[in-house]
Each structure stands twice: as structure tokens, then as C-alpha cells.
Amino acid sequence: MTNISPSRSPLRAFASPDVGGMVQGAAALFWLPQAALLAMAVQGLASGQGFLAVIWPAGLILLLGVLRAAAEAWGSRRTFGRARAQLTALRAQAATALAAGSPLDRSRAPSGFAASALAEQAEALVPYFVRYQPARWRATVVPVVILVVVAAFSWVAALVLLFAAPLIPMFMAIVGWRAKAASEAHMVELGGMNAFLLDRLRGLATLRALGAVDATAQRLGDAAQSLRQRTMAVLRIAFLSSAVLELFSALGVAMVAAYVGFHLLGTLGFGTWGRQLSLGQGLFVLLLAPAFFEPLRELSAVWHDRAAGEAAWESLEQLQRSALPLPGANASLTRASTGMPATAPALSVHDLHFAWPGESQEVVDGFELRVAPGEHIALMGASGSGKTALLSLIAGLLPASRGEISIGGVPLTDHTVAALRRRIGWMGQLPHVFAGSVASNVALGRSAVDAPRVAAAMRFVALDEVAQADPAVALGEGGHGLSGGEAVRLALARVAVHPHADLLLVDEPTAHLDTETAARVADALVQLARGKTLVVATHDPVLAARMHRVVCLDGASMAQFEKTREAA
Numbered sequence: 001m002t003n004i005s006p007s008r009s010p011l012r013a014f015a016s017p018d019v020g021g022m023v024q025g026a027a028a029l030f031w032l033p034q035a036a037l038l039a040m041a042v043q044g045l046a047s048g049q050g051f052l053a054v055i056w057p058a059g060l061i062l063l064l065g066v067l068r069a070a071a072e073a074w075g076s077r078r079t080f081g082r083a084r085a086q087l088t089a090l091r092a093q094a095a096t097a098l099a100a101g102s103p104l105d106r107s108r109a110p111s112g113f114a115a116s117a118l119a120e121q122a123e124a125l126v127p128y129f130v131r132y133q134p135a136r137w138r139a140t141v142v143p144v145v146i147l148v149v150v151a152a153f154s155w156v157a158a159l160v161l162l163f164a165a166p167l168i169p170m171f172m173a174i175v176g177w178r179a180k181a182a183s184e185a186h187m188v189e190l191g192g193m194n195a196f197l198l199d200r201l202r203g204l205a206t207l208r209a210l211g212a213v214d215a216t217a218q219r220l221g222d223a224a225q226s227l228r229q230r231t232m233a234v235l236r237i238a239f240l241s242s243a244v245l246e247l248f249s250a251l252g253v254a255m256v257a258a259y260v261g262f263h264l265l266g267t268l269g270f271g272t273w274g275r276q277l278s279l280g281q282g283l284f285v286l287l288l289a290p291a292f293f294e295p296l297r298e299l300s301a302v303w304h305d306r307a308a309g310e311a312a313w314e315s316l317e318q319l320q321r322s323a324l325p326l327p328g329a330n331a332s333l334t335r336a337s338t339g340m341p342a343t344a345p346a347l348s349v350h351d352l353h354f355a356w357p358g359e360s361q362e363v364v365d366g367f368e369l370r371v372a373p374g375e376h377i378a379l380m381g382a383s384g385s386g387k388t389a390l391l392s393l394i395a396g397l398l399p400a401s402r403g404e405i406s407i408g409g410v411p412l413t414d415h416t417v418a419a420l421r422r423r424i425g426w427m428g429q430l431p432h433v434f435a436g437s438v439a440s441n442v443a444l445g446r447s448a449v450d451a452p453r454v455a456a457a458m459r460f461v462a463l464d465e466v467a468q469a470d471p472a473v474a475l476g477e478g479g480h481g482l483s484g485g486e487a488v489r490l491a492l493a494r495v496a497v498h499p500h501a502d503l504l505l506v507d508e509p510t511a512h513l514d515t516e517t518a519a520r521v522a523d524a525l526v527q528l529a530r531g532k533t534l535v536v537a538t539h540d541p542v543l544a545a546r547m548h549r550v551v552c553l554d555g556a557s558m559a560q561f562e563k564t565r566e567a568a
Contacts, residue, residue: 128309
């Protein structure tokens with residue numbers, strides 16, 4: 001049984017340049033003609049042309065300002081729309097990877113971390129796309145254009161800008177490395193605290209019974225204090241990066257202003273390609289100096305967005321990397337859908353091997369099993385003997401290391417598993433009840449399951465007379481409102497409404513139930529399995545005795561079963 005991981009496009013593919021960001025960068029270049037017009041107006045006033053020298057430059061400056069504002073507004077709206085679309089796509093991609101992963105994967109991300117990464121941390125990508133990427137584009141293009149224009153008038157002023165500029169990204173990179181590390185630590189701390197809080201909320205009743213509420217509250221307070229310290233550390237680094245930029249940009253502008261001033265006074269006569277700068281030309285160069293550093297200043301202001309965005313990016317990628325893919329997660333539902341008989345299938349397992357990822361000891365070691373069509377068998381064995389793992393392998397929820405599994409004569413492979421799952425009814429050891437109505441918990445979104453089928457299934461499992469199990473009643477997350485036995489029977493109703501299920505895989509259906517409830521569940525299970533193939537993993541010798549055959553995974557369970565059967 002081979003496994004092909006689902007194809008995943010890299011998250012980095014979303015970092016391509018955006019048209020809106022390019023337009024915003026081009027809008028920043030409108031300052032060049034505006035500065036030229038302003039310098040011309042001042043030159044005209046200085047040469048005695050009077051008020052007429054200001055009117056038409058002022059009109060053009062106003063027109064360019066309107067065009068610049070319109071370009072920036074359009075670019076911002078487009079960039080924001082694209083950012084929201086990208087975030088939606090990234091969330092869907094990460095959620096799909098989680099959904100395609102095996103629910104039995106021990107290394108999958110905790111639900112608290114996954115919820116935090118998808119809902120809260122992922123929002124940090126919006127400022128990354130909206131603010132950082134356009135700022136990076138402007139910082140790449142605008143200073144180069146301004147440097148070329150300044151060099152055309154004064155190579156000294158251009159050299160000043162050229163030497164001051166590299167110092168800024170160099171020191172910002174040094175600060176940025178630390179900022180990214182701090183942001184990643186902050187994201188991990190936040191996800192860990194969310195996971196801790198969710199876990200403790202789920203076990204609140206147990207904590208109260210053990211008298212550990214105060215200790216848990218103290219630990220949660222310590223986690224919140226640690227998170228606060230990491231948050232302040234990230235903010236300190238963000239302020240440091242801004243201070244570095246302001247220092248060097250102020251020094252650069254001051255040096256250009258000093259050179260232009262002394263040049264216009266005649267003290268420094270070099271650096272202008274052999275000609276004296278006029279007042280307008282000197283003012284033009286001086287006006288461009290702050291604009292040269294402005295994109296870098298904007299980049300510094302959004303440097304924290306970059307660190308937070310990349311940390312959020314890494315969290316989403318971690319969700320994808322941590323998911324153990326289900327066998328055949330990409331297989332088409334139409335493959336191998338033909339040629340399957342409507343009768344109960346035979347089950348064949350040959351030389352099956354399986355070990356959990358990262359563990360050398362095999363849980364299933366060369367297992368062999370033959371189940372006839374319509375046969376009911378019980379898998380018995382001590383805890384840890386591999387009963388649940390074996391059922392999961394047969395259901396295609398775990399990839400086998402090697403070996404063969406066939407259902408109804410069809411080998412279980414990546415190309416057939418999707419179609420084979422359509423004829424498998426699965427009931428786990430701890431069936432989860434979702435927040436929602438009883439009817440939606442039975443139907444589980446299957447379009448073929450309508451209200452009459454749900455009602456019939458509820459009657460079949462004897463839940464039709466239970467008030468809290470009425471199809472219209474809303475249940476809390478985890479089955480709040482139902483007893484343990486009622487939750488098990490609800491899970492059995494899910495299997496009963498499966499229109500194509502003729503191979504039933506059931507894991508410990510009577511565990512933790514009282515004798516009367518266990519007998520009810522066993523009766524319903526045996527009745528449901530008539531004419532179908534049934535494989536049930538159980539520690540219950542009473543339920544095992546009602547099966548056609550018992551397969552024991554160790555000798556101890558066989559001895560226990562024989563003893564119980566003789567006593568009965």
C-alpha cells in the first residue's frame with residue numbers, strides 16, 4: 001500500500017509583486033516633477049519675475065498632487081483586496097492540509113495552536129501584504145530614480161546619499177533578524193497559551209474534581225506574563241529599527257543640505273560637473289534628499305509587519321508540514337468506483353506492517369487476516385496491541401509501512417482508497433459530537449441523508465424517545481447534553497444512515513458503558529451488521545461472544561475470552 005502526499009503549492013508563491021503596490025510606488029515618483037516645479041517657482045521669484053512665476057507651477061503641482069492621491073488610493077484598494085483574497089486562499093490551503101491529514105496523527109498540531117494560527121496569527125499577513133510589500137517595492141525603485149536625478153546635478157550630493165543609504169538596510173537587517181526571531185517566539189508563545197487554555201477548559205470538570213483549579217490559574221497567569229514580556233520585546237525591537245533609520249536619514253539629509261548651502265555661497269565649488277548650481281537647482285537637489293530616504297523610512301515603519309507576517313507565514317506552513325497525509329488524499333472519488341458488487345465485501349490483509357512515525361517498534365508486524373463476506377469478527381487484545389491501528393489501516397486512515405489490504409477484491413491503494421471509503425462505515429472509540437443540532441450530527445453534511453433517514457436512524461438506535469436527542473435539539477461541543485451511552489448510540493446512528501456502508505469498522509463500542517447500555521448498543525450493532533461485514537475491536541468478552549469469530553492479537557486475551565465464555 002503506497003502513499004502519495006497531496007500536492008501543495010508553496011506559500012511563498014503568494015509573495016509575487018502586486019500591480020497595486022507598483023502603482024503606489026510609481027505614485028511616489030510624482031514628487032520629482034512637483035519638486036522641480038517648486039524649485040522653478042522659487043527661482044522665478046528670486047530672479048524678479050514676480051507672482052506670475054508661481055501661478056502655473058502651482059497649478060501643475062496641484063494637478064500632480066491630485067493624480068498622486070488618486071494613484072495611491074487606487075493602488076491601496078487593489079492591494080487590500082488582493083491581500084484579503086490571498087489570506088483566504090492561504091487559510092483554505094492550510095485548512096485543507098489539516099483536513100487531509102490523518103485524525104490519528106500523533107504529531108499533528110494541537111487544536112489550540114491550529115485555531116490560533118488560522119484565525120488570529122494569520123491576520124498578521126494582511127499588513128504584510130498591504131503595507132510591507134508596497135513599501136519594499138518603493139524602497140527598491142524610488143531611491144534609485146532619485147539618486148540618478150540628483151547625480152545629474154551634483155555627484156557629491158549623490159555620493160552622500162549613496163554612502164548613507166546602504167548603512168540603513170545593513171543595520172535594519174541586523175535588527176530585523178532579531179525582530180523575526182522575537183516575532184516567531186511570540187507566535188509560538190501565543191499558540192502554546194491558546195492550546196493550554198483550550199485543553200484546560202475541556203478538562204475543567206476534572207480539574208475541579210482534583211482541586212487543581214488554583215494551580216492551573218497560576219500557570220495560566222505565568223503564561224500570560226511570559227506572553228506580555230515577549231510582546232514588549234518585539235515592540236522594543238520595532239522602535240529600535242525606526243531609531244536606526246531616523247538617525248542615518250537625518251545625517252544624510254543634513255550632509256546634503258550643508259553641501260548645497262556652502263556650494264551656493266561659493267565655499268565649495270566642486271562636485272557639480274564643472275558648473276555652478278543655481279538657486280533653483282540647489283533647492284531641487286535639497287528637496288529630493290528627504291524624498292530619497294522617505295521610502296526607507298516607510299520600510300522601517302512596517303518592518304515589524306514584515307517580522308510578524310513572516311512568523312505567521314511560518315505558522316501556516318508548520319500546520320501543513322505537521323499533518324500526516326491520509327492515504328489517497330488526492331485520489332479521485334470516481335476511480336475504482338465501478339465494478340464493486342452491492343453485496344457485503346470480503347476483507348483480506350496480508351503481511352501488514354505499521355509503525356508510528358518516529359518510532360522504530362512496529363505496532364502491526366506481519367499481520368494476516370481473512371474475513372468472509374458478511375462475516376462478523378471481533379479483534380481482542382490488551383491495550384496497545386494494535387487493534388485501533390489495525391482498524392485505521394483497513395479504513396485507510398493510516399499509511400501502512402508495507403503489506404496488502406483488499407476490500408471486496410479491490411486492493412487498497414492511493415487510487416482506490418477514496419472509492420473504497422464510500423462503502424466503509426466507521427465508528428471510533430471516542431466519537432466526537434459537534435456543536436449543532438442532533439440531526440446535523442447524524443447527517444454530517446451528507447446530501448443524501450434527509451430528515452426521514454435521520455428519524456429512522458434515531459428510532460433504530462432507540463434514541464427517538466430521548467428528549468435531549470430530538471433531531472432539532474442543539475448540542476454543545478463534545479456532546480454536552482448527552483450521556484456517554486447516548487453519544488455512542490448517536491455515533492451508531494451516523495453509521496446507520498450511511499447508504500453504501502457494507503463494511504463496518506467499529507472500535508470499542510461498549511467501553512465505559514454500564515451493562516444495560518452496553519447490551520443495547522451491542523443489540524443495535526449486531527442488527528445493523530446483518531448482511532454486512534463487521535470488524536469490531538473490543539475488550540468486552542460478552543460482545544465478542546456474539547460475533548462469528550474472535551481474532552486475538554495476544555494469547556492473554558484469548559485465555560480471558562475462553563474463561564468468560566465458559567462462565568457464561
